[in-house]
Amino acid sequence: MSMDRRKFLKIAGLAGVGLGLSGTNIIVRDTASASMESHTVSASATRLGLVIDVSKFKDEESYKNIIEACHSIHNVPTLIPEKNNPKNEVKWIWTDTYERTFPDQVNEYHPHSVKEQQFPLLCNHCDNPPCVRVCPTKATFKREDGIVAQDPHRCIGCRFCMAGCPYGSRSFNYVHPRPYIKNIDTSYPTRTIGVVEKCTLCVERLARGLEPACVEASNGAMVFGNLSDPESDVRKVLDKKFTLRRKPALGTMPSVFYVIGGDNHVG
């Protein structure tokens, strides 16, 4: 007869959806007016972000390094090709083509080197995160330092956030992940079947004064820092280099910036 927290939240979430549907016209009107106003960047003292210099990723190895660094310390399962079903894949950081990274940057004369380049992708830790807005249990929330965090204890697996995220940054555990983790790190938890997971910008490392694992493994190709501080490393790079963000027209205000054709050094 006992009801655990997840079950309660699942039922409460569903009830919430039911209530929401009964007031659909109000919601539709609200979102319509909301999207008309452009999002102004939050004035908080800290907004953590990244700059990625794509030109510094020269070989397969350089991508593999950052992905391995992240996935190995966070117990991210390798479900492809073991279970050859793309929907099972769990990824915190991955790569994709130019076309799929910047679909609105259409230009048939872009250099081949750029078009054929792979781009490292991860959660954008948006300043205006749609995943946070749609989460019925507030499992996903924005921390004061700008990190879009997720509390797996509260996740009911509704996958609204996956539908809300325009960057595909979230993965759902369709199968129990533990058997598919290559080397388990017992200092970090795994996730369980039925919850969504994503990049945390290494909150547990930041708390110990370390940089995110991908940044550390990137050999200077990624720079991490506080976007609200004009003196920070990221801001210095942003001042000097022309950068792109993914799908800016959606108004999510990503905190991850891409330098496309950089020099030898980002900063």
Place this chain on the structure above:
Amino acid sequence: MYNGGKIIAGLVLFLGVLTYPFYSNMGRSIDQANPSLDTPVINQLEKKECVRPKEIMRTEHMKVLDDWRDAVVRDGKRDSMVLAGGVYEKSLQNGCMMCHSNKKKFCGECHGYAGVKPYCWDCHFAEGEKEEGLL
């Protein structure tokens, strides 16, 4: 009474099933839960002190863990606790389980007795779990 035999037989059967837990456990003694503190780390402690007094931990440990979870995950307050010279992280697997490395004999003892199955271990690890081949 129409179908009296069937009704009475049905009632007897129903009552039998209903009271099954009582008579099946009648006269059977169940060992009292006795969580063990016999772990290498605890044995080495000069002063055996938990983050809260024993009586509170016995009844409120789930509340303590819940508070820590909210503090760490939601508010980012990861400050550790210093007690009798030891520093303890606000963490189940990197805090509690560092001393209580005997999950089965410590957690399992009362949880088994009380018939509760916490789902902490779906995601979190207990110290030594990997070595024991429980993964």
